[in-house]
Structure formats: structure tokens, C-alpha cells
Amino acid sequence: MALQLDLVRSELPGWPVHWHERVDSTMNVAAKLAAAGCPHMTAVGADEQTAGIGRHGHRWHSEPEAGLYISVVLRAGDASQPALMLALGLAVQQAIERTCGVAVDLRWPNDALCSGRKCAGVLAHLHDTAVIAGIGINVNHGDFPPELREEATSLRISSGRAVSRELLLIAVLEELDAVVRRLAEDGPAEILRSFARASSYVSGKRVVVMQDGETLRGVTAGLDAKGFLKLREDSGRETLILAGGVRPEGPR
């Protein structure tokens, strides 16, 4: 069923939400709105993406009407980065837990996991001074293509019941707004502390990371002052993880 925008509008009166039946990618639509000067927190969503964007040209599997695919234009200022990327993960985690009651872990910097499988992903593009945050949440998928089955899950699979995309959208926008305000008012250190509490990946986790053409293996050792992940490699070397691609070591 198409998303019932009236319900969202009645809960969030005045919020700039642009909803589409089908777009190539909500990131492209949001980029155009950002270039035209749309306000902070403008949200673009679609029931279906024909070319959902993942990291490094990967596609985001965007089954029609099963997921929540949105992009939000954030005008939070340069000083907020890169803690903003961690804040986005916190907002998604809060929104999912609040809406359907399943426990969500965060994999640095901002993948949301249910029982070790990815249920939501965040990707952001910088356009001048605006950050466009793309959020994809697997909501009511009953199954995934074989190549994603090991890695992905949905809120319906995890919670055992269908989840309202409208209530989830409302929660995501409210939590985003709240966490961006917290970042502005309390500063990045507070966001980093919250993230460290909310994620099992920040310290003491054995992981494998691809970086700089190498496969790095080791144990996570906290965040640096900016929010980058420290890795204590098995060789004893300490390396800062800059981008992403952190995976637990060995079989699940």
C-alpha cells in the first residue's frame, strides 16, 4: 500500500515532506531541492526507487512499498561533521526501537542491525554546505534476494509483525530533528558518548576492515575525538578507520 501521507502531515504539521510514488533515487530529488535552497529538514521519500543508491555505486535494494526510502536535507553547519554521521545512526536506531520494539545495534559509523543483520543503512552526500542524508530502512520485506539474505533483514522479519511505514517515518523525522538539535546544543562529544553506549562495535569487537587496499584485522578500541573508529590491529599497530566497511570477523 502506498504511504498515507495525510497521517504523517497530521502528526508533523508544516514539516516539508515531499512524497513520490516512484523516483530514480530520493538522493537526486533532494539534491535538486537543496540546490534550490529548500529549508533544513526537508524530507523526500518514495514508495519505489528505480535506482536506489548505496555506497560506492552499490544499489540499495528498494522493493516497492516494503521499505522506507527517504533523503533529508540537513543544514547543520560544517562544525557538526563528522559527528553528524554518527548522530544519523542514533536517530535511526531510536526511531526503529520506538516504533517496533526490536533491539537495534549500530555498526560504525551508522548501519542499523537487528540480530547482526542490516535492517537500515545511511549514506550522505555533501552539497555545498548542506548534508543530504539518505536513509533506507527494510520495513516489511518478507524475504531478500539470495545475495542479500545472509546480510539483510527487515523489521517485519525481526519483530514478527508488519510495521507501519507512516509511524516509522514520523519517528525517524522526529528523532533526526532531536539529535541534530542535541549536536548543535551539546556538541559532538556528547553524540560520541551516546554512540559508544549504543553500539557494540565501538570497543572490544573483533572486526575485519578493508582500507587503503589492505584487509585489516583486529579489535576495535574506541572513537577518536572526531568520531573516527580506532582499530588495534593484530600486528599491534593502531589504525584509524575513516570510511566504513567494518565487518565482524569470521562466520556469523
Place this chain on the structure above:
Amino acid sequence: MTIEEIKELLRVFNESGVAELEVTRGDKSLRVRRSPAAQDILAPAGPAPVMTLPQMMMPVPAAPAPPPPAEAPVRSAPAPAADDKTLLVKSPIVGTFYEAPSPGSPPFVKAGDPVEPGQVLCIIESMKLMNEIEAEVAGTLVARLVENGRPVEYGEALFSIRPR
């Protein structure tokens, strides 16, 4: 700087036609210069002559083994592009350098390409925030100074461009 990186630099340098290039990474720097003779050979059109390394390469130890006296000139800011007419494009953030929109696809730009203001040159990724770096001037891309997939520091030189 590894030998692989130096080889890659030399390859880019060879393709670029630039006369002199200096790259600083941490406390190490490397300056590569074509000898006048080599430039003379390069001038005529036709198959590119192969140059031998000793002609072109002149490593510059940034931190000589005996510590320099206090009054020695400080090599602080990265040296400007050796060719006065080229501009350096620098990274605005700490992150990972990507030369292409996705693995396996062709790079946004390569040495010798014309570039226009606003044209995307590369992506720097920082915690899944993708920052497309654009050219600010019209010109010719002289060299890419960073290898694909490498971490870059704030302010690190990514490309040199000769404005037109």
C-alpha cells in the same frame, strides 16, 4: 612513501607533460624534474620517448639524517606545485580518496583531461559522507597525486591543474 607509490607518481608524471613535480607526505618528500634535454626530446610530436629514471628523479630528503640546525629554513607548508602555473586541488576533509563513482567504473578525470569549473574530480569519503570534489577553475588536469582508495589528510594535495 613506498616504492609502488613512487612508481605510480612517475607514471602519472610521465603522462602529464609537467616539467617538475614535488610531493610531500608526512616528513618525506620527492621531487621529480625533467632535464632540459628530456624536454627537448619531448617537444616533437610522435611516439613518446622513454626516459631513464636517473634523468628524471631527484629524491629530496625532507628530514636529513642529522637534525638540521634551528635556524635552518623550515619546510612547513606543503611546497607549492613546482610548476608555478599549476594549482593544487586540496582535500577539505579527512577521508578516503576515490577516483571513480564506483569500483570498476572509469575515473572521473585522468591526466591530460580538460576540466571545467564545477566538474567532479573525485570523491572523498568520510564516515559514509561522500564529498564530491569539484574543479574551481577551467584548465588541464596535470596529475593525480593520490592513489585510489588511499586515506587523505585535511589539506592534502589531490590533483594539480594548469589553468587556461
